[in-house]
Amino acid sequence: MDSAVIPLRHGGLSLVQTTDFFYPLVEDPYMMGRIACANVLSDLYAMGITECDNMLMLLSVSQKMNEKDRERVMPLMIRGFRDAAEEGGTSVTGGQTVINPWIIVGGVASVVCQPNEFIMPDGAVPGDVLVLTKPLGTRVAVNAYLWIDQPEKWNKIKLVVTKEEVIEAYQEAMFSMATLNRTAAGLMHKYQAHAATDVTGFGLLGHANNLARQQQNEVAFVIHNLPIIAKMAAISKACGNLFNLLQGTSAETSGGLLVCLPREQAAKFCSEMKNLSSGAGGQGAVGGAWIIGIVEKGDRHARIIDKPRIIEVPPRGSQAANQENSSTSPDPSVS
């Protein structure tokens, strides 16, 4: 499970709690703070929990930074973390900072819930539809961005992508990682989701397998579609399938929710995500939603079909994104 659920001594309540910390992977310290916070909260959202009672921040300040850099970087990171916590309806109370060779940023999210506030991730049934709420490819995007300044790496991919496209993809990845999965968590209740998890270090297939293993029913997850930040599939292929993106095991940071929904609810879930994302807050505040597969009878494993359809997700703000809103692409073959 993505969070620990601890029954309390008080009237049917449970403490739900999760922690995560890691090393900066984007240049912008403010965005890094937001991403770290979104990543911690995501474990609650994966259980359909939309509230968080408290966030502790865990920070390690690098001893290798000079004082000026430290004073410039750390307050921005903390600010980003706090802003994302506020967007999640919680605040940062408490935490701990240490000095360490590397910068580390993370947190602990805790909430006390009534039983109806969370959805145990074990109720998938054959016939359900799998929905993913953020595109894949964040790791490829972050790496490709670093390669712009490394000629021998860049040469491998320059035939399939332009620098502008890599920069746009990097920014899309950054905004996507910083997006809270909170809206998706709320819609899980409205559309009676049967189970969910969030996609992070083990990649889509890794987390789909973990989720499949936990199911009460004998089910298998079959993934037909891979929504991927535009051009990242091409980069991965050009590098001999870099990070195994197309096999579904490329690590994501603060990825989307993978949700099992009743077949008749999935399109409505996607459509409401789409409407919310094209509204005031825009996709930045909500994420997208793509139907990516189905739940069959099976032995509690997940697999990606032989030639999955790649859904190229254009960066927000790009020409392509303005022409067609592709945040929802229900596949007629499954919906």
Added chain:
Amino acid sequence: MDSAVIPLRHGGLSLVQTTDFFYPLVEDPYMMGRIACANVLSDLYAMGITECDNMLMLLSVSQKMNEKDRERVMPLMIRGFRDAAEEGGTSVTGGQTVINPWIIVGGVASVVCQPNEFIMPDGAVPGDVLVLTKPLGTRVAVNAYLWIDQPEKWNKIKLVVTKEEVIEAYQEAMFSMATLNRTAAGLMHKYQAHAATDVTGFGLLGHANNLARQQQNEVAFVIHNLPIIAKMAAISKACGNLFNLLQGTSAETSGGLLVCLPREQAAKFCSEMKNLSSGAGGQGAVGGAWIIGIVEKGDRHARIIDKPRIIEVPPRGSQAANQENSSTSPDPSVS
């Protein structure tokens, strides 16, 4: 405050939560795990909370260790952490491990409480008595132990202490740091403590000052007695007052509780701590208790008098400890 207290949406309950992590300071990985856990729980105990609903473990495995050392050390550290959590009546559910240049170990302790389960640390009144539940000097002991193999350091202290005494002091420090402040937390309720904190990185005086600042009444804390692991005062003096131990600002790890008790309750508190510590579990499981000062009218500061009485606390199991049980030494001048 030592812990964050967050009012919940459910019937008067509060979430009380704290986190701490740091680097190993004793050689024994199992004891290090116990100390890390005791140190985290101590923030709850300082508020008179004796229960803990969940503990998350935070661990960073050093990339500099070879695989064999890692496999030898990390399981022991985790085991020590879990054993201490169990002694605290809780279990470790969840957590996060990362790779990092340094080993880091810590945790997050969370509990959901009714209002009568915790004691806000702001109720000291003039006439109260200050009690400390572990001796000072852990940092001096840990450092002196390292000096045994550093001739130029050892030469500074060899006239005041023997190697055997340093080894005994180191072991005493290790056991003391691994001791849970849970018994003291329980007795805070029985004897109507008015406020408490735990003594850690800022030393006795630093934490006494922090506690004094939070008081509702205009009070000052005056410290007359310093219970110190035997010989550590002499070592500190021989090194030109090493770490400012006698000024009360030498850092402690997982130190005792500093408790403000009504005058008529303090001796009983100490006496019960003494009885419990000489019982089945022994001092190891409980700690000691020394009356160290008084609460006066004042401007919310703490101070140590000019020539405080040094109470030499013999290591448990030593000759001296067997001859006189000194875990309670109420000073007739203040009790």
